[in-house]
Amino acid sequence: xxxxxxxxxxxxxGITRSEVQPGAYALLLENxxxxxxxxRRIPIVVGAAEAQSIAxxxxxxVPSRPLTHDLxxxxxxxxxxELKQVVIYSFKDGVFAAKLFVTNGPLEVxxxxxxxxxxxxxxxxxxxxxxxxxxxxxxxxxWRRDGEYKPQRPVRLEDLPVDKxxxxxxxxxxxxxxxxxxxxxxxxxxxxxPSQGDE
Numbered sequence: 001x002x003x004x005x006x007x008x009x010x011x012x013x014g015i016t017r018s019e020v021q022p023g024a025y026a027l028l029l030e031n032x033x034x035x036x037x038x039x040r041r042i043p044i045v046v047g048a049a050e051a052q053s054i055a056x057x058x059x060x061x062v063p064s065r066p067l068t069h070d071l072x073x074x075x076x077x078x079x080x081x082e083l084k085q086v087v088i089y090s091f092k093d094g095v096f097a098a099k100l101f102v103t104n105g106p107l108e109v110x111x112x113x114x115x116x117x118x119x120x121x122x123x124x125x126x127x128x129x130x131x132x133x134x135x136x137x138x139x140x141x142x143w144r145r146d147g148e149y150k151p152q153r154p155v156r157l158e159d160l161p162v163d164k165x166x167x168x169x170x171x172x173x174x175x176x177x178x179x180x181x182x183x184x185x186x187x188x189x190x191x192x193x194p195s196q197g198d199e
Contacts, residue, residue: 004087007130009033010042012119015055016176025051026178027116029129030143031136040140042131043173044096045182050116057123069120076125080104086118088131091138094186138189141166141173157187165191 009032016026027046030039046054053069066074076083081104090097098118100111122129157165165188172181 004089004130004132006133007087008133008136010088010129010131012054012058012123012129013041014058015046015051016178017051024179026173026176026181027051027054027119028173029119029131031140037145039143040136041143041170041173042136042140043169043178043181043185044115045178046116050114050120053120054116054123057120069117069124072121073124076102083121083125083127085127086113086122086129088115088118088129088135091135091189094182094189096135096139138192139185141170143170157184158191162188162191 010029011032011034013028013030016028017024025046025048027044027050028041029044030041034040049068053067056063056067057069063070075081081102084101084103086098086100088096088098096115098113098115100113100118100121102109102111119129121127157168160168165184169181169184169188172178172184
C-alpha cells in the first residue's frame with residue numbers, strides 16, 4: 001500500500017450554504033492541531049447531495065432511509081472491511097482528490113474517491129482524515145481570530161502576491177462567499193506551482 005510521509009491530520013468543521021449562489025456549499029477543514037485562535041483552513045466546494053450527507057451526520061439527524069454513504073458503511077461492516085484512513089493527496093486544476101485506505105483481513109486496498117464522498121464515509125466510520133504538506137500549502141489559508149481584512153483598490157487577482165491572495169481568500173470565506181474563495185484558491189495554486197498547468 002502506498003505511503004505518504006509527514007501527513008497532516010485534519011478535522012471537519014462543517015458545511016455552510018453559500019449566500020451568493022443558490023445550491024452551492026462549502027466543506028471547511030482545518031489542521032487538527034489548531035488552537036482556538038489560529039489555524040490553517042481548507043475550503044472545498046461540494047455538491048448538494050454530498051453536503052447534505054455530511055451535514056446530516058454531523059447534526060446527528062437520522063434519515064428515514066439510509067443515504068448512499070450510510071449504505072457504503074453498512075457494506076463495510078457486513079463484509080468485515082475497515083476504513084483505516086482518508087488521505088487528500090492531490091489538488092489539480094481546482095479539483096481535490098482523495099483516497100480511501102481500506103483493509104479486509106490481510107488485504108489492503110486504496111480506492112480513489114471524490115474528497116466529499118471520502119469525508120462523508122470517514123465521518124461515519126470514525127476514520128482519520130489527512131492531507132499532504134503539498135496540498136496544505138497549495139490550498140489552505142491562515143485563519144486568526146483577531147485577523148482583519150482591509151479592502152484594496154480594484155486590481156487583477158492574478159497580479160496580487162500570494163500572501164495578499166491568502167488574506168483575500170480568508171475574507172471571502174469569512175463572508176461565506178465560497179465561489180470567490182475557490183477561484184482565488186486556484187490562482188494561488190497556479191502561482192505556487194506553475195508546472196501544474198502543463199500536466
